[in-house]
Amino acid sequence: MRQRIAVVGGGPAGLAFARVLHRHGFPTAVLERDPAPDTRPQGGTLDLHEGLGQLALDKAGLLAEFQALSRPEGQAMRILDTDGTVLRDWRPRPDDRANPEIDRGQLRDLLLGELEVRWGQAVTQVVPGTGDGVLVRFADGRQEAFDLVVGADGAWSRVRPAVSPVTPQYTGVTLVETSLNDVDTHHPDLARLVGDGSVAVYGVNRALVAQRNSGGHVKVYAQFRAPLDWHTHLDPADAGALRANLLALFDGWAAPVLDLLRHSTAFVHRPLYVLPVSHTWAHVPGVTLLGDAAHLMPPLGAGANLAMLEGAELAEAVATGPGDPDQAVRAFEERMWARARRWAEITTAGLERLVSPDPAEALALFDRVQPS
Ligand SMILES: Cc1cc2nc3c(=O)[nH]c(=O)nc-3n(C[C@H](O)[C@H](O)[C@H](O)COP(=O)(O)OP(=O)(O)OC[C@H]3O[C@@H](n4cnc5c(N)ncnc54)[C@H](O)[C@@H]3O)c2cc1C
Incomplete structure (x- = not known):
């Protein structure tokens, strides 16, 4: 029997997960709190790195569309002194595609494509280990059972308490x-x-x-x-x-x-x-986290990239892994934690130096x- 899979959150992590699963022929319930795709502005621009966000888009079959939309020239970076003196003025080579920029709204539309998202579904709680799998409770009082629930619901995740008591700190x-x-x-x-x-x-x-x-x-x-x-x-x-x-x-x-x-x-x-640099949890069958829900870190160009790659990798592991899907999730978590820890160290040290x-x-x- 096919697994009943839900992802909570339609941000970069959740959409990359659903999109790659969709490519492998697996339906996923994408449960998003926003009432509609245009409810709120999506925010600024994101640079997607070759080995991270761009790799995720490749796994989703969307790399060519990304390359057509993105702005390689947006990698340019100028640094000024507080008196306005230009200290550095770095411009990418014309063929540099290492970290092109894309508006968040454009990226979201690209990932959404034909995916069916269940808008206006604010999840309040996730309860693992019930007789019928993992229960998802919604703000309107409904509940629904799934075999795998993926928490991609960002910094203030409602899924996280099902696996970890840790909360973000200022x-x-x-x-x-x-x-x-x-x-x-x-x-x-x-x-x-x-x-x-x-x-x-x-x-x-x-x-x-x-x-x-x-x-x-x-x-x-x-x-x-x-x-x-x-x-x-x-x-x-x-x-x-x-x-x-x-x-x-x-x-x-x-x-x-x-x-x-x-x-x-x-x-x-x-x-x-941020969440602690080495945030991990004891594996809970049927529930996992991705992106900011798993490893919120300072915004220094890594968060969305990691979120998307994790979404794509977990989807591939679930779709193509041999045998027990829970083993695939467990192995994925180990890889995610190791990589996220390295980036959390880099971005935490980076924030200390930039401010x-x-x-x-x-x-x-x-x-x-x-x-x-
Ligand atoms: C100012 C700023 C600049 C940044 N710049 C970059 C950058 O250049 N490059 C980069 O890689 N990263 C950047 N980041 C980090 C990046 O934005 C995040 O790491 C990334 O958005 C995380 O993706 P996510 O899918 O895990 O979570 P989110 O993007 O937070 O998405 C979570 C989704 O879940 C939904 N949701 C939340 N709660 C619920 C609920 N209870 N029920 C249902 N749905 C819910 C939300 O509506 C949202 O759609 C930046 C962050 C900031 C603040």
């Missing part, structure tokens, strides 16, 4: 996301500052990063060390007050850099949380990882 770094529209027309100076890819400015315990998305859209990320409650005195609906607070935090930085904050709209507050008391640390890190 890193001490907060990120405020904001954006500029149609920069080439409305803010040509800022368009030049950001270039085809990203511009990053590192100060003492602060960083400002702006990234070009498609269609002249730019996402700006203000990052700083602060207590979790730094903003509780502010009205979240009062963009002017938030902007004034941010400008005060970055006081003294070059005017063109601060213009990124002065001209942007819609501020989203994102305190950065650091000594801005020279950030430059040294860039010089180490970026080919000259």
Whole structure:
């Protein structure tokens, strides 16, 4: 008899899992909390690495479509001093396809394709080990049984408690996301500052990063060390007050850099949380985790890549593995934990250096990882 398989969450991990299983002829129930695909903006741009996110897309048969949509020129990276001096200006070779950028919305549409997602299905709890397999409970009071439930429901996973008591902890770094529209027309100076890819400015315990998305859209990320409650005195609906607070935090930085904050709209507050670097759990038959649900780490270009590759690899293991599917899941978990641990170490150390008391640390890190 065919396994009843569900994946909770239609993000990069869940969709890559469902898409690769679909390619192998296995139906999967994709249970997504959002009521519809266009309920909320999907966020900024993602760089997909050759051996990670791109490998997942290859396993899903979507690499050629990705290459047509993605922006290799988006790999360009400029680093400025807080006084606006250009310290580094790195551009990829025209044939460089190592880490091209793609808008999250475009990636989601690519992964969705013809997949049938069950929208508006907020999972509240997963109960393994019942007589009829693993029970999934929903916010509207319904419940449904499956043989395998994959938790791909992100940082605040409702599936995670079925395998692990661990919860995310605040890193001490907060990120405020904001954006500029149609920069080439409305803010040509800022368009030049950001270039085809990203511009990053590192100060003492602060960083400002702006990234070009498609269609002249730019996402700006203000990052700083602060207590979790730094903003509780502010009205979240009062963009002017938030902007004034941010400008005060970055006081003294070059005017063109601060213009990124002065001209942007819609501020989203994102305190950065992480799971412990070596988060693992005792295997629970019928339940596993992928992506941020398994190994939330600082957002330094790895999370979505790992999430997608894990989704694709678990799908292949379930679809093609010999014998007991639970053995395949168990073996997959061991591989996932080892790889995620390496990336969690890298990104945790990276965050320490990028939002650091000594801005020279950030430059040294860039010089180490970026080919000259
Ligand atoms: C500012 C920022 C920039 C980043 N940049 C990059 C980058 O350049 N490269 C990179 O690789 N990574 C990047 N990341 C990290 C990346 O976004 C995450 O690691 C990735 O999205 C994780 O994918 P996921 O599928 O595991 O979880 P998510 O993307 O969080 O998806 C989870 C899905 O589950 C759904 N869901 C949640 N709860 C429930 C529930 N109870 N029931 C049903 N559905 C539910 C959600 O609606 C969502 O659709 C960045 C992160 C941030 C914050």
